[in-house]
Amino acid sequence: MSLKSIIIFLSLTCLFIGCTNPKQGINQAENNCPSSPGSPPKFKVKNEGDFFEKLKTLNIEVSKNIITFQTQDYDFVFCNSDNTFITKRGTYQPEEKPAKNYEEAIEELNNPSYKIINWQDKTYQYRVILDPNPFPDFEVESEKVILELITPEAEKPQKHILYTLEQVKKQQAGIQLGVPEVTASVINNNQFYWSVSSEQGEGNGGIATIVNYDPQENSINLIQPSQIAQQQINDLKISNNTDTTFWLATQISGEGNPYLPGMGLISYNTKSKSLKSYHARNSKLVGMIPYKLTIEEDKIWVATGNGICQIKWQEIDQENSWKCWEFKLQAEIPSGGLEVYQSLLSSTSSTTINTDENNKIIEVLWWSPQDYEADKGRYEVVYNTPFSVTLDDKGAMNWKEIYDKEYKVHSWEAMVYWPGKDWLWNGNRFIRPFDGVSLNYFGGGPGGISSWKNPEKQRPEIYAIRGDLDLINLTKNSTNVKYYSGWVEDSLLDPYLTIVPTEKLTNIKPNPLKKFPKD
Template sequence: MKPILPIFAIIGLLQSCTTPVNISSQAIRNPANCPSQTEPLPIASANDEGLYQQFDYHIRDIITDADTITFQTQQYDIVFCRFDRTWTVEPGTLAPEFQTANNPEQFSENIQNPPYQTIELNGKSYQYRVILEPNPFGNEAQGIEPKTVVFELITPNSEQPQRHPLYTLDQVKQAEVGFSLGVPRITSALSYADRLFLSVASEQGEGFSGIATMVGYNPDMNELVVIQPEEIQGQQITDFVIAGDPGNPVFWLGTQISGEGNPYLSGMGLVAYRPSPPSLKSGTITSYTVRNSPIVGAIPDQLHLEGDRLWVGTGNGVCQVRWQGADNPGNWSCWRFAAKAELPSQGLPIYRRLLAETPAVTLDPDQVGDTVEVLWWSPLDYQTQKGRYEVRYEDGFTVTLDEGTSSWSEKYGSSWQPRPWQPPFYWAGHEWHWQGDRFVRGFDQVALNFFGGGPLGIVSDQDQWTGEKPANMNVLRGDLEVLELTETTTKLNYHSGWVEEEFLNPYFTVVPQNRPFNPRPNPLNDL
């Protein structure tokens, strides 16, 4: 099977970290420093960014000052003004070290001999990195299988690194999270209570994996503690901050998983780890996902702590939460990312399926307004890369599938149990989540599937992917209403349709995440 995109493995994307500051208690110096929105910024085309990646809105870095908070993606700077709590979108200024790796020679050097990174603590510099042993990379290392992930730390008064094993291949196999050691990386480093703390994640896919790890170092005692909560051992830690006082800290983690050709897959979401004193090695875990909390995205990429507020940047939007009361939905304020476009004055023909030959209806701007929300883009074939946009269409269409519900073990094998972030059983809309009135799917809930036909939506049996063209999808991100769901049948209303790409010029924006005023119980709970 040939990939539908040229794939370059991305390992070692650096993450940012800053020492938390309580800006919420400081005076905002100058509201005039907040940017003013000018012309909307168009989203990149598939030819510019690659298939599907124009909807990669994952947060790579967060930059703050007294007036603004800037969430940086590959394409945009998304700026929050503290003065009036408004958003503007500007051209991206992401620093090179946070850009997706695209230099093969530099990548090869970094993976063979990872560079040390530096963090300051009490005016002194510490250097750190994680490596595989034995080193499996380089011409002389072919056929070598690494057995251990090792953390190296160079303290201010030393030239040689301290070397601390974090986990072994045998531990990864015993935990049943993989069969080989994936390339590890430091995803966050911070100082807290005169100690250093770091989070470690591992490459995942094709059997490669690791154990989610946090490391704490006490320079006064020259002691290092390795923290590996069992509940998250199969996750990738995307970012890490510590809230609260040293006697009762809360470790906040962003998590996800990944797989072959799928760099972003939903995991346990935002995780609160509360260590049990006096040791940091044991404690309790609370997971906040799109299924059990107001969080606006499935994958928290970057976290930023300001006093009693935790900012969470995801691939689908941003939330500010009073972390001490995160279990209360009233303590969350969220905004979601969206792409919109002006409707043509003559109307917009809509197709009910991606590859349909005849439009089913025409959107009239006099009836529905001047703009339409753009949900996704998909090619009509892989050769020309011409495609269609999926757009929100409130009237929607109906589809009946000749498949219904099944247990996860029926779908994936007798030992498979539903993960905490999954619904209790498998059904066609399992990658959508209930939001009080409909099932919805965020940008970061779409597995990109660079191998095997691209992102998957809801498709009738006769319209599955054949290899030459994408599957003839009914819906990929549109909202769903369940009309009937049994063990043999699924009947849905989907509130979207497909339009020719040349009719629209989508632009990126940020909108409030409005939850239903009178939410209804999840209908899956009654099945």
């Protein structure tokens, strides 16, 4: 048989029985991407804190051609082959078991466990503690935060003072020392780096610190930029180009509010000591609070409580260097439709959302209990025909009226203090990410566009917590907005979690808050 005949025969055989391209098979194997689950994972809500705890990335795993962002319940798997995410049930395994009870928690505070870092087949142990240690009887006041380091040849730890109570007071970062924690550990160019953050709230505070340890010289260097002294560092990564740059994921917290926006993603040039902050109000960062970072060649990945961004870190100031995906909750509209209420506590529905061929899925924004003594609550959902509300008891003020004449408005805060201050102007409407909602555990729960019409109720009359807003009128005494959301009974929906690319906006308009006097 001639070569031409053989080729024709093989081609016809492949046509009828199917053949696998050897090169294609190799590519599929190299892609290493998992298959998408048959149905998206459900998102069960027991309390409003679940929106933070379940969407907060705790670990990032990088393997060949895939990156996995792990939360306590979910894995978001990015496939390099097609630049898409797959959402799966979580595989995260914590390194340390959480305390089972109060006694175990106090014992860990009294005698924190050492963590380890390995370098050149040697093990180093480290921890940060309060000195003197106030636990468990709280009879002494701590005066210093100390790093204890046990080198491979040593039996006893070295002790290094990171900062003192006097320094914290001078930085106006607190009136007493909060419990410190090492939040990240990095080895870069044979140097160790640890980020240290402190508990915040109820007067507790500390100074954001990066500890540099040289194991060859057995020397410690402290890096404490004054601009970030009052921030909490969630994660630290280091890039090396012409200069060395620290990348920090930051936030702040307060009494009853463990998750509050801060400076966002920070780049700190160690040579020039210059610092830049990238947050949701001045960049394309998809959320308010970054938790975990990873660097993959020329890209830095930032996982927030509202989504994930991939950024070319050497060109971070160029808008087209950002690609972001955001978390979305969705649910099927029941065949009987959904009665929509204008507010969380409203007793009478305002309209009904019905299902048809083009309208089967609804976006779920939030869940809130109607009171704290029963499990019953409502979901806030997207509703494209806006409701309107006027808050006659809430208007706008400049920040100095709220605090004092010396207050300096931070770049991550709204231009003025108003009921929608936690919403972001995206060029078309005011939007609020998941991680832009203050939990406010000790103040009546998360709020937003709301008012206390019924003081005897446990919750205010909440109109919108995450619904998009159009600002109609704003004065010092009142606020009038349209909000693109409504409330439905929680028993009627079964939300599932997805992650989708952020949409590119057109017809960008100026922020209407610019019209309100700020001084």
